[in-house]
Amino acid sequence: MRIPFETLRSEFKRVLLSLDFPEKKANLCATIFAENSRDGLYIHMD
Numbered sequence: 808m809r810i811p812f813e814t815l816r817s818e819f820k821r822v823l824l825s826l827d828f829p830e831k832k833a834n835l836c837a838t839i840f841a842e843n844s845r846d847g848l849y850i851h852m853d
Contacts, residue, residue, distance in 0.1 A: 812841055812845055815840075815841045815844060815845075816837050816838055816840075816841035817837070819836070819837035819840045819841055820833050820834055820836075820837035823836055823837055
């Protein structure tokens with residue numbers, strides 16, 4: 808399934824904001840997460 812980049816970025820940001828990330832940091836992290844997903848870079852921390 809393909810999810811549009813902006814939809815994915817927006818959802819990441821929504822979740823981060825719900826976890827009380829500051830707006831600027833949530834935006835940056837959401838963009839990085841979405842770009843990594845788009846580019847096929849999946850990083851998991853155990």
